[in-house]
Amino acid sequence: MNNASLISRYGEAVTVDGVATKAYFEDSKKSIYMQSSQSKSSALHTAFDVEVIHTVKEIGVNSVLVLKGQNFGVIETMPVYTHGKLSYVETVAFKDDFINDITIKQQSLHLKGVNLPNVSIATPITAKARIKTVKSYEHLQLALRVDKVPTHTIVLKYITGITVTDLIEWGARKFEVLSIENINEKNTLLIIDCIEVL
Numbered sequence: 001m002n003n004a005s006l007i008s009r010y011g012e013a014v015t016v017d018g019v020a021t022k023a024y025f026e027d028s029k030k031s032i033y034m035q036s037s038q039s040k041s042s043a044l045h046t047a048f049d050v051e052v053i054h055t056v057k058e059i060g061v062n063s064v065l066v067l068k069g070q071n072f073g074v075i076e077t078m079p080v081y082t083h084g085k086l087s088y089v090e091t092v093a094f095k096d097d098f099i100n101d102i103t104i105k106q107q108s109l110h111l112k113g114v115n116l117p118n119v120s121i122a123t124p125i126t127a128k129a130r131i132k133t134v135k136s137y138e139h140l141q142l143a144l145r146v147d148k149v150p151t152h153t154i155v156l157k158y159i160t161g162i163t164v165t166d167l168i169e170w171g172a173r174k175f176e177v178l179s180i181e182n183i184n185e186k187n188t189l190l191i192i193d194c195i196e197v198l
């Protein structure tokens with residue numbers, strides 16, 4: 001698709017940091033961008049909603065977007081140049097609908113004596129997250145790769161310090177952390193595979 005035909009298709013109204021502009025939605029690239037580099041699950045991108053948009057206006061990684069009436073955050077932006085001039089900016093954005101209140105209880109292990117673990121718990125971290133039950137076919141895929149099979153996937157905005165020794169609480173429910181992925185290493189989103197502690 002050349003730049004002229006692309007521009008002619010800009011018809012969606014979006015808001016970037018409170019300023020209205022036009023965008024072209026690249027629906028065909030949604031799943032491509034969200035494939036896991038670690039191949040933990042072929043359906044990983046379903047853990048949250050993503051949009052890929054083209055705009056003439058440059059968008060920063062800290063920009064707040066309103067697409068189709070809903071708030072989105074930015075995962076990454078990629079300027080596209082033609083003959084040395086900026087043609088458009090391709091932006092991968094995630095729906096900011098993290099409404100579940102979770103508490104992350106960080107635990108650090110220390111050895112006291114001989115092989116006697118002493119567990120000290122740091123100050124809990126609170127955050128907003130999206131919690132998704134892992135589907136049965138994802139269980140089958142993941143069972144081939146890990147000893148423990150996740151029951152839930154928790155998505156939240158990037159925060160530091162989370163480890164696989166942590167415990168996540170959602171109301172009265174508790175989840176053991178199995179793995180943590182920093183999406184595209186951009187420090188914007190974390191995808192945490194968990195198993196519910198019953």
